[in-house]
Amino acid sequence: MDTFKLYSSGDIVRDTGLLYFYRLLREINEQNQSILQPKLALNYLEFQLPTEEEFDLEAALFNQIINVELYQTFIQDLSAEKIDPVLINEWKQSSLGELRTNLLKAKIPTKQIDKIMKKSETIYFPYLRNSGKFGANAQSVQNFHRNLKTFIQLFFSRLQGESKEREFYGEGRVCGICHLEHAGVYDITHKYAADIVESLPEKQRIYRTDSKYLYTFQGSQNNTFSNYADYQQDSAICFSCEFFNLFFLLYIKKEKAKYLVSCQNLVHMEFLQRKIRMKQDIYYQQSFYYQVAKSTKSARIRLYQVATDPNKGLLLKLEDAIEFDDLLKQIKLMDFVDSFSFPEEQKNVSDLKQLIKRFILNKNNEMAYQYLLGNLINREANIMAYNWSIVVKFIEEVMKEGENYVGKV
Numbered sequence: 353m354d355t356f357k358l359y360s361s362g363d364i365v366r367d368t369g370l371l372y373f374y375r376l377l378r379e380i381n382e383q384n385q386s387i388l389q390p391k392l393a394l395n396y397l398e399f400q401l402p403t404e405e406e407f408d409l410e411a412a413l414f415n416q417i418i419n420v421e422l423y424q425t426f427i428q429d430l431s432a433e434k435i436d437p438v439l440i441n442e443w444k445q446s447s448l449g450e451l452r453t454n455l456l457k458a459k460i461p462t463k464q465i466d467k468i469m470k471k472s473e474t475i476y477f478p479y480l481r482n483s484g485k486f487g488a489n490a491q492s493v494q495n496f497h498r499n500l501k502t503f504i505q506l507f508f509s510r511l512q513g514e515s516k517e518r519e520f521y522g523e524g525r526v527c528g529i530c531h532l533e534h535a536g537v538y539d540i541t542h543k544y545a546a547d548i549v550e551s552l553p554e555k556q557r558i559y560r561t562d563s564k565y566l567y568t569f570q571g572s573q574n575n576t577f578s579n580y581a582d583y584q585q586d587s588a589i590c591f592s593c594e595f596f597n598l599f600f601l602l603y604i605k606k607e608k609a610k611y612l613v614s615c616q617n618l619v620h621m622e623f624l625q626r627k628i629r630m631k632q633d634i635y636y637q638q639s640f641y642y643q644v645a646k647s648t649k650s651a652r653i654r655l656y657q658v659a660t661d662p663n664k665g666l667l668l669k670l671e672d673a674i675e676f677d678d679l680l681k682q683i684k685l686m687d688f689v690d691s692f693s694f695p696e697e698q699k700n701v702s703d704l705k706q707l708i709k710r711f712i713l714n715k716n717n718e719m720a721y722q723y724l725l726g727n728l729i730n731r732e733a734n735i736m737a738y739n740w741s742i743v744v745k746f747i748e749e750v751m752k753e754g755e756n757y758v759g760k761v
Contacts, residue, residue, distance in 0.1 A: 353406065356511055357396045361530045361593075364614045364656055364668060365568045369596030370397055371622045372603040376421070380412050392619050401508070410504050417602075418497065423448050425605045426475050433464065448472060477598065478605035479665050483565040484558075485540055486598070495542040502540050507595045520546035524560070527590035529567065535587040536560050560587040564665035566594045568601070604658060604666060612656040612668065681749065685712045685720070688746045693735050694727050717750045 360367050374397050377390040387407050390399040401409060424444045431440060435458070443454050451472060455465045476496055477486040485503070490496040509517045510533070522537025538549050539560040549557055560566075566589045603609065615621050655672040689708050694701045704723070711720040724743050730736040 353400050353402050355400050357398045359396045360618050363529050364612055365600050366529055366593050366596045368603055369600035372599040376416050392622055394617055414501055414504055421602050422475050425478055479601050480565055498542045499540055506591055524586050525588045527593055528588040529593040533590035533592055535590050562587050562589050567597045568666045569664055610658055614654045682712055684749050688742050692742050693739055695730055
């Protein structure tokens, strides 16, 4: 039994996929007497790879993806059929073979059951529906499954340094994501066996070209990609990075992630990605900041927004890069706003708090201070004294930055 390490690349897509792969390894490990022993470290994922006689990890991973992950994403999408969310959560713990029984028990109309069961026969990878390997353009679910099995086998054979697969798929440019492996010249396909590719006429060979079907793009790519998001050049994305991109897509789909967070420590990043549900609302953003502050001392935390483009698939846009010291100060100042007791006659207190917090996030502490000062007056003397203490604490925290509030109170 060999031990392998998969290192962080610093790329948000690959590292998020690596962390989701870690999650699946843990689930498989728990079901199989801890044979894999996956461990997450500062900058790598470590696990034990048993021999095929000891345990067939390739088959277990394929089963986990098809019968658990993709099935659960399908059930999750049944919310569009206006089915009770409680039932959907219950069905996620069942299997595809139990789906019709579950629908009948829930007294779903017969026509709707037939519609859902027909859809269940064509479950493909999320966001890759038109992919020729893992989507409907594979021409059948059977072809998709065959390609996925081949892909998993290819990943582990390359991980173990086997040269046979490199001979079949060729060795092209160095990967532009991990900068370690070489991209293949030819791609995986169900149309012919990989070992005969060199004997085929050139027009019949499936050459590997980079597109949204291989890797998720960051930022706007309007000038680089055609409507099908294809590079007109040889691939610069290796099979391993494409492998982790699949797990990234599963994470986005299952967690319904609208934001992603990245930092320099995989352990901290895993905690943040797994535990925190990112929302645009500043109240939740403040709650997230608390978790960041408690869990990491990384100098900079990067926040990405997830968007969907009809041609380019998922896009990631860097929204914020938060310095740790600034983060802590913002947390404290926003806490003071939450603690402040606004007058009873003040309408929409929640909206007012949100406004003041936006000033703080935009580093306009002077305006935040003025709003607090303008709401000091209160009919009860003890509350007014309490508010004064909050304002003083606010000033003390801000003055650590060198801002001068002397004479303003």
